[in-house]
Amino acid sequence: MQLELLESLFDKTCKTKNYTYTYGTAGFRDKAAVLDTVMFTTGIIASLRSMSHQGKAVGVMITASHNPPMDNGVKIIEPDGSMLSQSWESLATNLANITANENFLKSIEFIKNLIISLNIDSNIIPSIVVGMDSRESSPRLMNCLLSTLSPIFNAKIINHNMLTTPQLHFLTAYQNENCNIIPAEKITVNQYDTNFQTAFNDLLKLYEIKNFNNCFNNLIVDCANGIGAPQFENFIKGLPQSNLIKFINNNYKHPDTLNNSCGADFVKTQQKLPAGVNDDPSLLTDSNLYCSFDGDADRIIFYYIDQTNKFHLLDGDKIATLFAKFLKKLLLLANLNDIKLGIVQTAYANGSSTTYVSNTLNVPVSCTKTGVKHLHHEAQTAYDIGIYFEANGHGTILFSNNFYSKVQSCLEITKDESITKACKTLLAFSKVINQTVGDAIADLLGVVATLLISEMKPYQWDQQYTDLPNLLSKVIVPDRNVFKTTDQERKLTSPPGLQNKMDTLINKIEMGRAFVRASGTEDAVRIYCEGKNAEDVKKLSKDIEALIMAEVN
Numbered sequence: 207m208q209l210e211l212l213e214s215l216f217d218k219t220c221k222t223k224n225y226t227y228t229y230g231t232a233g234f235r236d237k238a239a240v241l242d243t244v245m246f247t248t249g250i251i252a253s254l255r256s257m258s259h260q261g262k263a264v265g266v267m268i269t270a271s272h273n274p275p276m277d278n279g280v281k282i283i284e285p286d287g288s289m290l291s292q293s294w295e296s297l298a299t300n301l302a303n304i305t306a307n308e309n310f311l312k313s314i315e316f317i318k319n320l321i322i323s324l325n326i327d328s329n330i331i332p333s334i335v336v337g338m339d340s341r342e343s344s345p346r347l348m349n350c351l352l353s354t355l356s357p358i359f360n361a362k363i364i365n366h367n368m369l370t371t372p373q374l375h376f377l378t379a380y381q382n383e384n385c386n387i388i389p390a391e392k393i394t395v396n397q398y399d400t401n402f403q404t405a406f407n408d409l410l411k412l413y414e415i416k417n418f419n420n421c422f423n424n425l426i427v428d429c430a431n432g433i434g435a436p437q438f439e440n441f442i443k444g445l446p447q448s449n450l451i452k453f454i455n456n457n458y459k460h461p462d463t464l465n466n467s468c469g470a471d472f473v474k475t476q477q478k479l480p481a482g483v484n485d486d487p488s489l490l491t492d493s494n495l496y497c498s499f500d501g502d503a504d505r506i507i508f509y510y511i512d513q514t515n516k517f518h519l520l521d522g523d524k525i526a527t528l529f530a531k532f533l534k535k536l537l538l539l540a541n542l543n544d545i546k547l548g549i550v551q552t553a554y555a556n557g558s559s560t561t562y563v564s565n566t567l568n569v570p571v572s573c574t575k576t577g578v579k580h581l582h583h584e585a586q587t588a589y590d591i592g593i594y595f596e597a598n599g600h601g602t603i604l605f606s607n608n609f610y611s612k613v614q615s616c617l618e619i620t621k622d623e624s625i626t627k628a629c630k631t632l633l634a635f636s637k638v639i640n641q642t643v644g645d646a647i648a649d650l651l652g653v654v655a656t657l658l659i660s661e662m663k664p665y666q667w668d669q670q671y672t673d674l675p676n677l678l679s680k681v682i683v684p685d686r687n688v689f690k691t692t693d694q695e696r697k698l699t700s701p702p703g704l705q706n707k708m709d710t711l712i713n714k715i716e717m718g719r720a721f722v723r724a725s726g727t728e729d730a731v732r733i734y735c736e737g738k739n740a741e742d743v744k745k746l747s748k749d750i751e752a753l754i755m756a757e758v759n
């Protein structure tokens with residue numbers, strides 16, 4: 207390990223100094239112009255992480271998801287495909303800030319100490335799997351990321367170039383799981399495609415479904431002008447009825463259009479159709495199902511329009527309840543009552559969805575802090591089938607070992623046809639889902655399969671419960687770090703006194719609920735409000751915004 211090369215390698219690719227990086231909700235995110243240094247140090251941290259896992263492959267994805275085109279970011283993926291262990295977040299942040307603000311001897315000292323304290327064998331060769339989204343800055347930042355890997359660590363690098371975040375999560379895990387049978391350099395996105403195409407086709411075969419028109423005429427996919435466009439366009443070549451899928455906002459070769467008036471975040475926060483749908487009147491009918499990916503295709507939300515052209519959102523909460531109802535029915539059919547099914551949400555989940563899950567579906571529901579890493583952890587530890595979704599469409603389902611062994615043994619002993627079919631469906635469905643992370647493509651397959659098997663149209667799916675009117679907005683403040691929260695981010699502890707003032711306003715409106723927290727991905731403070739009446743919600747949101755502005759100015 208040639209750590210003395212650090213400074214000369216840095217000077218070749220990076221220039222940002224005297225800058226403080228923070229680790230946000232999903233890794234480092236900032237203006238692309240200042241990210242060179244943190245990319246450089248992330249390559250080092252990823253190598254050390256791989257070495258601490260005996261050289262197993264660790265993934266690094268360059269993306270800023272739903273953020274505007276001039277932003278970018280980076281996240282590290284654990285060998286099993288999950289997000290970087292939280293105990294390493296501060297190590298990654300410290301190395302970035304030492305390198306940006308002190309001399310290189312300090313960075314080298316930090317790395318050496320880390321190797322000693324974590325008992326890392328420095329003879330181990332790290333293995334790194336990298337990918338990036340379609341942003342203009344991504345290739346330059348990739349260069350910074352890769353710059354230390356060969357000269358310092360002699361690392362094995364698999365570069366998948368442009369692909370979606372969940373594809374990289376899946377392929378990182380896949381490479382580790384198959385390291386004895388498939389050489390790493392033979393692993394491409396084709397393995398991802400084949401895996402999920404086969405899973406989806408196998409599930410539909412169980413029900414002999416050949417025609418999708420019982421549920422929708424066309425599926426309109428808004429790709430946010432991001433990397434999801436080429437990846438999903440290629441993917442659908444292996445699907446039946448792919449002629450029913452129409453693309454909008456698939457202009458990924460023009461990165462300046464990324465997330466611009468389109469994509470999951472736009473549609474969810476604006477609660478309206480994205481750009482591009484109105485350009486072609488033939489796309490606008492009440493018999494279509496619509497969906498939007500975000501910029502790196504790890505989120506998806508659905509929507510439809512009714513006969514009066516009114517827009518109806520089917521967000522992450524609706525996806526979670528659709529899956530919960532479907533899976534619970536299968537568990538009941540198979541008498542698998544000891545498999546624990548539950549839903550994990552954040553405070554942004556619509557209050558109606560939480561009531562519906564607890565009171566109508568009779569399914570347990572947990573609430574965690576914002577950020578997939580928190581939901582994922584809860585789903586994994588609390589349930590055998592842990593369905594987790596953020597309201598914005600970021601989520602997946604985790605199936606435990608207990609789930610697989612119970613379903614498998616039920617399948618082996620039963621002679622009952624309907625129990626057999628329910629068990630086979632559960633197993634096949636679990637393969638359609640990307641269990642490493644939320645995945646727009648895999649979640650889309652899961653939703654379409656559920657609708658087809660349940661013979662449900664979008665408006666019938668929507669009938670599960672009615673969303674309470676709600677509003678998500680953001681305000682820019684001089685220092686968002688003064689906003690500190692407790693109770694899974696539902697209550698402010700700082701600035702002092704602000705929560706009490708908010709409570710007085712919230713208590714005035716019927717079924718009022720609101721909270722404020724600092725964003726972990728943008729330089730802003732988010733305000734969420736809901737209540738029985740849309741006008742009250744609007745007013746509450748404005749009043750809270752005014753409180754915040756009075757507090758910080």
Ligand SMILES: CC(=O)N[C@H]1[C@@H](OP(=O)(O)O)O[C@H](CO)[C@@H](O)[C@@H]1O
Nearest residue numbers: 231232577578596598725726727728
């Ligand atoms: C309200 C909201 O949608 N917050 C998003 C957003 O986080 P913030 O910390 O709120 O900026 O980006 C995260 C990463 O994509 C996502 O996990 C999260 O749900």
Ligand SMILES: [Mg+2]
Nearest residue numbers: 271500502504
């Ligand atoms: Mg994303």
